[in-house]
Amino acid sequence: MSNDNHVQETILKAFSDLIRQYGYRGTTTKKIAAVANVNESTVFRHFKNKAGILKALTQDYLLDVKQAANDFEFHNDIETDLVQAASIYQQFIKQHQSIFLLSLHESAEFPEIESVINQLPQYFHDLLMDKFRELMQTGEISAEIDIATEVDSFVTLCFGNAVASFVYPNSALFIKSEQFLENNIRTFAKHLK
Template sequence: MSKDNQIQETILSAFSDLIRQYGYRGTTTKKIATMADVNESTIFRHFKNKAGILKALVQNYLIDVKEAANDFEFHNDIETDLVQVANIYQQFIKRHQSIFLLSLHESTEFPEIESVVNQLPQYFHDLLMVKFREMVQAGEIDSQTDIATEVDSFVTLCFGNAVASFVYPNSALFIKAEQFSEKNIRTFAQHLK
């Protein structure tokens, strides 16, 4: 990685951390520069302004959404497959926590962020619709199952727990990843059989 790329990554990381702490409005280029251990002029040279940093963060998110497909390896076992999907989903949301928090807390100021964040659940939804149809044809899922409703429920279940993990980390609403996969996701998969 070139020195410029390293500097950009350091700035993006600092920006992301600060958004989680202070929100977009409370995150200043001065705070970013201090956390990234660079001059403010370095930020302006690489990103022009705070909005440029946000744009780059969103671009990284979109690239990751597209690359998420590479992490899937279906095994034609509904429990194994859904646990894998849930784990990838949880890890993805954790990596991009600042974008999700921004969309939850400041979506009225940044409607474009909401449409970006919606790409992840939509991607998982579309992927699972195809997979669930295949599973119905293979007899893994009962043919009477309303797969559209089940896919919606599964995506909502995963999204809800992932968001609860960083919005309410000390609450009963949040279920630790291991327990969530082993109990909730496996139970969900079993009810589809």
């Protein structure tokens, strides 16, 4: 990694960490520079302004959505596939926690973030719709279920627990990852059979 790329990554990480703590408005280029251990002029040279850093952060998010797509591999076993999908989903949201929090807390100010955030659930929705249809034809899931409703429920279940993990980590709303995958997702998968 070149020094310029390293500096950019350091600034992006500082920005991401500060957004979680202070929100977008409370995150200043002075704070970003201090946390990244660079001069404020270095921040401006690499990103022009705070909006440029946000744009770079959302571009990284979109690249990672594509990578998540490449990481997902179906095994034609509904329990295995849904546990894997939920696990990838949880890891992805944790990795991009700052952008999700920004979306949740300051979406009125940043409507463009909402369309970026929606790409992950939409991707999983579309992928699972196709896979559920295929598994229904092979008999792996029941022909009696409403595929669209079940896919919507699954995506909402995964999104809700992942977001609860960093918004309400000490609440009954959040179920620890291992328990969520083993109990909730496997139960959901069994209900589809």
